[in-house]
Amino acid sequence: MIKELIIDSTPAGATIALLQDKQLVELHKEQISNNYTVGDIYLGRVKKIMPGLNAAFIDVGYEKDAFLHYLDLGPQVQSLLKLTKQVRGGSYQSKLLDALKLENDINKSGKISEVLTKNQLIPVQIAKEPISTKGPRLSADLSIAGRYVVLVPFSDVISISKKIKSNTERTRLRKIVEGIKPANFGVIIRTVSEGKGVTEMQKDLLDLISKWESFMLRLPATEPAKKILGEIDRTSTLLRDILNADFQHIHVNEPSIFEEIKSYVHDISPDLENIVRLHKHRDPIFEHYGVEKQIKSAFGKTVNLAGGAYLVIEHTEALHVIDVNSGNRTANKENQEDNAFQVNKEAAREIARQLRLRDMGGIVVVDFIDMHKPTNRKELFDYLRDEMVHDRAKHTILPPSKFGLVQITRQRVRPEMNIVTNEVCPTCKGTGTIRSSILLIDDIENNFNYILVEQNEKSITLCVHPYIEAYIKQGLISRQMKWYFKYGQWIKVKANPSYQITEFRFLNAKDEEIKL
Structure with missing residues (x-):
């Protein structure tokens, strides 16, 4: 690939x-x-505690308060709050966490009112960008991502990507990180670190530690609701x-x-x-x-597939709906099932691409063409799952229902990519009406008066739509001949199929457009 x-x-x-x-x-x-990119860290101020939601609304400078749920506080939020208070009070001098005594983990089933109070300051990280009418979603479980590792403060755990299968490699990577990570920092080892040497791993981790030190230096002077550390x-x-x-x-x-x-x-x-x-x-x-060209063809409501089938993509506030249509792909009764299966496979490949391309998140319902054989439904499900392997967003795919519907949930952290592919008609300017065609010739002749009489241009060419060219040249005493008698020179008329029906332009003797 x-x-x-x-x-x-x-x-x-x-x-x-x-x-x-x-x-x-x-x-x-x-x-x-x-200013609200996933990964950015802000110094938030607690505006409201919502016991019914077990959440808090945090001011991070956005027009709407950001949302922080209890489950997104992280187990070591008390250590984070303690560090923030000490650093801003001037009693904590170290740039790392070696001098900090970690607090106990919070209760997983606790209440947010037991942890946060109104107007309290807390460093928070953007987990989801503002989407639609909602403000950002936050997490207080801070992490700083690098190429090979992710640095997690207030932890000592070393986690390794499940995609690294070799036990020997997992042990090797763990030993590398154990030897270089600072105290009270956990590390997540990413998939791309497989096969990498000590030098590369150490450089990446040191870069992340340097970013944490920048966070510690900026924390005392940062005003509430301002950014402390920005994602790249x-x-x-x-x-x-x-x-x-x-x-x-x-x-x-x-x-x-x-x-x-x-x-x-x-x-x-x-x-x-x-x-x-x-x-x-x-x-x-x-x-x-x-x-x-690919953007224009891929972002419309209707997406055409290579074999003549097409997708219709609709969006609502709650979910996205994708309908698969066979289009001009017809088949007789004997191979109708096979035809439906082939169209569905073709659609599944494009649907996996569309989800990534448009960054569609939340619930997606796909209405595939009905298939009667359970083996075909199972094979389609496996095929769609394989096509979605390259999607880096977390997602879950449910098998097709007996109605042929497939439900997909996909992580949404940014607003959906939405590009308008329709263009405003250059003739009617979006009004749906054009000026009277009977006045078109009057407009052209008024410009002749300016170009030929006032500007004294010689040997001009009129470029128009082919229909207008035919009208100008028709008859023994054509409109073109009348212009010759009136202006004393022959005006060339040239058809251009790309012109709109009422569009016209003038060229001089050098075939350069005359600006009016």
Whole structure:
């Protein structure tokens, strides 16, 4: 599988496209104004305690208070609160946690009113960005993610990704981390650390420890509801999580971003530094690599499949609904079941892509074409599950019901990627009406008066829609002939099929457009 990353940088932010075998599978928008990125740590102030929800609303500077549930406090929240109070009071000087006596874990079934009080300050981390009418969702169980490991304060546990199966490798990684991690810090060893040496693991962990020290230095002076520590930008986060030997190219259109990304890739994976390329072609980067066309074809309400079938995707406040239609794929009664199965498999592959591409979260209900054989339903379920393996968001897929419905739940941490693919009609400007065609010739002749009489242009060409060209040239004494008698020169009329019915332009003798 060949992977490419295309980064379109603009003054407002960056749009990042991930391609697998030239097909668009993920699209991310990174806005410069977005201050509430997953992973950012804020100094929150408790605004309301809600005993009925066993949760609190926290002020982190957003227009709506953020939500913090008791279960998201983390077992060592008392140690976090204790550290915050001591650091801001000036009685704790160390940058690490070696001088801190950890408190007991909180009761898993306790009440939030036993832990937090109104107006109390607590460092919190963005777990979900603001979505729709909701503010951010928070966690007080802080963690700082790196490429190979995740640093977890107030813990001594070393966890290893379940995807690393070899016991020998798990033991080796555990010994590496045990030898370099500081006291009162836990570590989660990520899947990509498999096979990595001591030097790479140590460098990654030291970078995370340095970030924690920055957090400790900023904590005393940070005002309530302000950011203490920011996550790296979306591009670097994406590279940190998915960069591997499968990547062939990373194309960037902005020199400064190019240098940043090249430096970051050099730090996390020096052998891949040369895959970062600066886009110098005059065509926009997304058009040059075919991304723009894929975006337009993939984000509409209807998504066409290669075999003639299509998907209809609808969104509601509670869930997303995807309907699979066979379209012009017809079959006789004998192979109707096989035809339905093939269409459903084709749809399953595209649905897995659409979920990643649009970052659709929550509940997704898919209405596949009915199949009568249980073996086909089972095989479709397995096929969809295999196609969803590459999805990094947590998800659960339920087997097809007897009505052919498949239910999927998918983790939602950011707003859904929603791109409008319909364009405003250039003729009617979205009004649904155009000006009277009988006045079109009057408009053209008024411009002749300006161009030929006032500007004294010679040898001009009128470009119009083919229908208008036929109207102008029809008859023995055509409209074109009348213009010759009136203005004393022959005006060429040229048809352009791409023009709208009422669109017209004038070209001079050098075939340059005359600006009116």
